[in-house]
Amino acid sequence: MASILTGQAVKAFNINCGECPIRHRAVCSRSDTDELALLESMKSYKTYEQGQTIVWAGDQMAFVGSVVKGVATLSQTMEDGRRQMVGLLLPSDFVGRPGRNLAPFDVVAATEVTLCRFQRAPFEKLxxxxxxxxxxxxxxxxxxxxxxxxxxxxxxxxxxxxxIASLLAIIASREANIGLRSAAGKVRFDLPLSREAMADYLGLTLETVSRQMSTLKREGVIVLESKRVISVPNFANLLNETGDDTDGGMLT
Amino acid sequence: MASILTGQAVKAFNINCGECPIRHRAVCSRSDTDELALLESMKSYKTYEQGQTIVWAGDQMAFVGSVVKGVATLSQTMEDGRRQMVGLLLPSDFVGRPGRNLAPFDVVAATEVTLCRFQRAPFEKLxxxxxxxxxxxxxxxxxxxxxxxxxxxxxxxxxxxxxIASLLAIIASREANIGLRSAAGKVRFDLPLSREAMADYLGLTLETVSRQMSTLKREGVIVLESKRVISVPNFANLLNETGDDTDGGMLT
DNA sequence: AGCCATAATTGATCTCGATCAAAGTTCAGC
DNA sequence: GCTGAACTTTGATCGAGATCAATTATGGCT
Structure with a gap:
């Protein structure tokens, strides 16, 4: 199932990653014991602090891997400063591109981020x-x-x-691990992005994001428990505001 | 090299495709004679008239293949009719998704289109x-x-x-087979899209497209030899209007 | 050529979101 | 608990592009 949320919707590896709080999804089948062992020996962890750029667009990227903890963003910036986010990386999302030496976009830690990394060269051999x-x-x-x-x-x-409604619905469904079409009642979730980051992702300004959030709040579609914690009294109401096909959600 | 133009920037097969006016790009190496023979035996051609929908979003797609002649578009439509094109398929571009049964987007012939098709099932076996x-x-x-x-x-x-400038620059460079950064002097090319199709691709209305075309024409950046044939007196001037890094173009 | 349907241009006006500006919050650090 | 910096909200205004509405090409057809 593809999520609109991110280019990295699908989980990465299903190695039973010792220290990782998550289990990476299936790339290797369980019977590929040699591969599993090899991957296991290649892996290393690195934590990046909030705001830190993990890779700059155009730079060498020596590893591939996946997000273990935190939220990272993929984005590009124009000379005059206009910025557009092109992907949002949540825990278990894949980072990096096999066979590609250079990073095409900036990868930035939106929160503190821990990556589980594999050297690209041996990974490609595998x-x-x-x-x-x-x-x-x-x-x-x-x-x-x-x-x-x-x-x-x-x-x-x-x-x-x-x-705004689309972004909130997607984050909600991913964090709550529910499908977008399961229009369950109340949902509560953490919003891992600043208003500015939301704006960068949605092609808006941060003021417009703030105003629309206020409007949705005033209308009771969402409740701001704190600036970064949101609860949705009735998820179906939020879905109705996304503009997507009501009896299906935005996924194929 | 990735083109901004289309998801299908990269050419498909390098079979020496008998009747095809083009040579499909390398998927098989030349030494894979068995595979080549198998692919050759699987292929069939089909021509679609202008405006015809080749596949509807959500429908079964029994084939993969590539565009031999003409221009096709990938697009999605909201319930209320808002439409967004998400890819433009020019000759030699790949169509279809191995391992995926259902088409996620509409595929429409923007001009008369000829496809060279392979049954999906045997192709996936291959x-x-x-x-x-x-x-x-x-x-x-x-x-x-x-x-x-x-x-x-x-x-x-x-x-x-x-x-508008970005779209024209990309189509020009693809049709003329020049790099986006080769800011050569005069370029002349065919515009295979209606104003409405351009608007669908750019997230604009057709009126805005028309107005901007007129403005660029008035300023001498482009010359409309006919509504669908454009010449660019100085390609560098067009690139300057794209908003992209001037000393490089928009590609990585 | 002339006709007609379709595509494209141009004009007038409106609106949504951007921009400029000022408070109001929140929270980390002392 | 205070203080200050970063983040967020709210307000006032502006403007790019949308919308509504005519015209004006254009090309296929008889």
Missing amino acids: LTSSPNIGPRLLQMTLDELDAAREWMLLLGRKTAREK | LTSSPNIGPRLLQMTLDELDAAREWMLLLGRKTAREK
Whole structure:
């Protein structure tokens, strides 16, 4: 299932990653014990503090891996400072591109972020020798592509209100691990982005984001328990504001 | 090289495709004679007339293949009719998604389009047996992803004028087979899209597209030889209007 | 050529979101 | 608990692009 949220919607590895608080999703099948061992020996962890740039666009990227903890963003910036986020990386999302030396976009830690990393070179060697990893990566990338294209609809055609509602619905469903169409009643979740980061993602200004949040709050669609903690009394009401097909949600 | 133009920037197959006016790009290496023969036996051609929908979003898609002639678009539509194009398929671009049964977006013939098609099922079997096709498809998909993300910047942050200039620059460079940074002098090319299709791609209305075209024409940046044939007296001037880094173009 | 349907241009006006500006919050650090 | 910096909200105004509405090409057809 592809999420509109991020190019990295699909989880990365299913190595039983010792110290990781999460289990990476299946790239290797459980029977690929050699691959598992090799991957296990390659991995290393690194934590980045909030606001820190993990990789600059155009720089070498020596590793691939996945987010263990925290939230990172993928974004690009124009010369005059206009910025557009092109992906949001939540825990278990994949980072990096096999076969690609240079990072095409900035990767920035939106909160404190811990990555589980694998050296790119040996990982790519493994890619050619294991019959399972390649197809899995292709499927992941196709999911990211779908997500990016869903976001193109949001950026090109949705109103500010619809954009905000869409973002909140997606974050809510991902954090709560519910499907977007399961229009359950009350949902409560943490918003891991500043108003400015939301604006960068939605193609808006931070003032417009703030105003729309206030409006949705005034109308009772959302409740701001604190600036970064939101609860949604009735998830169906939020979905109604996204502009997406009501009986289905925005996913294919 | 990824193009901002389309998710399908990278060419598809390098089969010496008998009747095809183009040569499909390398998926199989030349030595994979068995695979080549198999692919050759699977292929079939189909022509769609202008305006015809090749596949509807949500429908089964029994084939993969590539565009031989003409221009097709990938797009999605909201219930109320708002439409956003998410990819533009030019000759030699790949169509369809291995491993995916359902089409996520509408595929429409913008001009008369001829596809060279392969049944999806046998193609996927080939995918597992050949060591070359998989990695090639992964690289293609990564290029499409880069292109989609470049387009997100355009949709979210560029002005109408910059959007038009970007689109023209990309089509010009693709049709003329020149790099975006080769700021050569005069370029002349065919515009295979209606004003409405351009608007759908750029997240604008057709009136705004028309107005910006007129403005660029009035200022001498472009010359409208006919409504669908454009010449650019000085390509560098057009690039200057795209909002992208002047000494490099919009590609990584 | 002339006709007609479709595509494109141009004009007038409106509106949503941007911009400029000023308070109000929150929280880390002393 | 205070203080100050960063973040957020709110207000006033502006403007780019949308919308509504005519015209004006254009190209396919008889």
